[in-house]
Amino acid sequence: MSGTWVAIDFETANAYRGSPCAVGLTAVEDGRITDRMYTLIRPPAAHRHFDPYNTLVHGIRAADVESAPGWAEVLQQIQEFTAGRTLVAHNAAFDVGVLRDACTAEGSPWPTLRYACSLVVARKTWRLISYTLPEVARHVDAPLNEHHQAGADADAAAHIMLAAMQRHEATTLDQLLEGLGIVHGTVAPNEWSGSHSKGKYTGKPSAPLPGANPDADPNGALYGKAVCITGTLSRIKRAEAQAALASVGGTPVPKVSGKTDILVVATPDPRRFAIGSDKSDKQKTAERLLEAGRDIEIIGEADFFERLNS
Incomplete structure (x- = not known):
């Protein structure tokens, strides 16, 4: 293989993306890893607070970055x-x-x-249940002993891209992307574009989620609540449940985040779980938020319908 490129991974101090607290870089040349760089980062002043959830994920605390270089210095290191x-x-x-x-x-x-995205490449290379970094790394036998450690994650991304190059018999990254019909992403001082597949998307677009009814009874159990559903409901279709939720003043949301109030766990579909897991990604995220002290409820289908009708 020929060609050279660098895998990169950031960890952040909080939910704002512009709060980097660590970066890992892995250089690849002629099909092998040749160099690495890792450093903690003191996030930009306006976004320096550490969210307990983020610390729970990557283990980095505010005290750990007090003497770390700031963003301007780290950006220069990255560019060099x-x-x-x-x-x-x-x-x-x-x-x-x-x-x-x-x-x-x-x-x-x-x-x-x-730049290029190994997630986009993985989706066009292998048929997997999940395309998260740990699952793709496991599929290609890439080492990943400490997920959410920036250096380890950068290494895993490098191994995934190398595995895809080998799978498609590509000798360079450019040849791999061209063969898969994927364009590079770019960043410039005043603009950027994403790394994505060429051509028009032919799948059926998802219908927008309904908004909360502002005239609903404010005393209702689900009024003003952001509610996510995981699994298959036994009584009605999910879209019908989301419409009913919106009608009583609740807000259906597609994924679990720090702003989610309730996760409804219906009948699980193990085919959609990550390999070796017995829970959906939504439930695992909700449990991590609970452990971090966030005020989020995890309820069953029966409880959801009881509140919906109260």
Whole structure:
């Protein structure tokens, strides 16, 4: 194999993407890892607080970054390490978003770079139940002993891209992307574009979720609540349940986040679970939020319908 590129991974202090607290980089040349860089980061001043949930995920605390270099210094280190080479990240929209938002938070221009997403590549290379970094890494036998440690995650992204190159007999990253019909993402001082598949999307678009009825009874059990559903409801279809929720003043949401009030756990579909798991990603996220002290309820289908009708 020929060609050289750099895998990158960020961890953040809180929910704002422009709060990087660690970065890992893994350089690849001629099909093998040749160099690595890792550093903690003192996040931009306006976004320096550490959310307990983020610390629970990656283990980094505010005290750990007190003497770490700030974003301007780290960005310079990143640029020197990458030396204009293409960046690779798993779910690159997030990691490149961290870079852009951190620059914006510091009032500095975005750098000029080109990047590719190993998540997009994985979806066009293998048929898997889940395309999260740990699951794809496991599928290609890539080492990942400590997920959410930036250096380990960057290494895993590099191994995934190398495995895809081998699978498609591509000798360069550009050849791999061209063969799969994937375009590079780009960032410039005043604009950016994502790494994605060429051509028009032919799948059926998802219907927008209904908004909460502002005229609903404010004393209702679900009024003003952001509610997510996981699993298959036995009584009615999920879209019907979301419409009923909206009619009583609740807000249906598609995923669990720190702003979710209730997760409804219906009949699970193990085919959609990550390999080796007995819970959906939504339930696991809700449980992590609970452990971090967030005020979120996990309820069953019967409880949901009881509240819906109260």
